[in-house]
Amino acid sequence: MELQDKTALVTGAGGGIGRAVVTALAAEGAQVIALDRDADALDALCADVGPNCSAAVADLSDGPGLQALAADLLGKHGRIDILVNNAGILTPHKLAGITLEDWHALMSVNLDAAMLLTQAVVPGMKDAGWGRVINMASYAWKSGGLTAGTAYSVSKAALVGLTYSTARELTGTGITANAIAPAYVVSPMIMNQLSDEDRARQLAAIPVGRFCEPEEVAHTVRFLASPLAGFMTGLTIDMNGGLQFG
Structure with a gap:
């Protein structure tokens, strides 16, 4: 119960x-605010996790609305000690097929929301002398995207840049900022976007x-959030099953 x-x-x-992260952090005793746009999914999650889970419904593409929600949450809870920027949307469109509208819509969720929430919670973390910012990147950030589209790959590369910049700026405050870069996690967002042929090809390559x-x-995430991970900051932890080393 760290x-x-x-x-x-x-x-x-x-x-x-997200469900797995909420469950893991709650199991370690944290009070977890589960944020998503799907109220029904949040209700089911909090019912499963128990009293350590509370729901917050929000559209991450609405920047001003997200800022207002963050202020409300901070007013209610005092401060946020651990921020996990996990939300993301995926598009398969490559360079020739991505529109500016689609680009901005994806960036608002994958990148802008992470920046706004980090901006909101850091002052309280500084006051406490302790904090953890954990950003969910992707193997796509350095592979250029295999089945992911251009905008998604760029958003994850930018999220790594935000992680490094945050870590550098906050060095010495007791706050760490790190990223995790998974590849092909068994989740609806990934599995539903891949054809049977794509899944077979990627599985053979791992x-x-x-x-x-x-x-x-x-x-x-639980490890990076723990007190014993306080000497680790400005890192991207690869979880790609050996697809790429280093």
């Missing part, structure tokens, strides 16, 4: 990775011979 006096905010909590499980990603 996190029993901490409050965590997890975005994209209704998805496969040296460990399987896709990543959401609980494995959640375990890495």
Whole structure:
């Protein structure tokens, strides 16, 4: 119960990775605010997790609305100790097919929301002298995207840049900022976007011979959130089953 006096905010909590992260942090004693746009998914999640889980419904593409919600949450909870920017949307469109409208819509969720929430919670973390910012990147950030589209790959590369910039700026404050870059996690967002042929091809290319499980990603989040990870900041932890080393 390393996190029993901490409050965590997890975005994209209704998805496969998000559910696993909320469950893992709550199991360590954290009070977890599960944020998603799907109210029914949040209700089911909090019913499963129990009293350590509370729901916050929000559209992450609405920047001003998200800022207002963050202010409300901070007013209610005092501060957010652990921020997990997990939410993301995926598009398969490559360079020639992406429109500016689609680009902006994806960036608003995958990148802008992470910046706005980090901006909102950092002052309280500074006051406490302790905090964890954990951003969910993707193997796509350095592979250029295999089945993911251009905008998604760029958004995840930018999220890594935000992670590094945040870590550098906050060095010495007791706040760490790190990213996790999974590849092909067993979740609806990934599995539903891949054809049978894509799944077979990618599975054959992964040296460990399987896709990543959401609980494995959640375990890495739990580690980065723990007090014993305080010497680790400005890192991107690869979880790609040996697809790429270094």
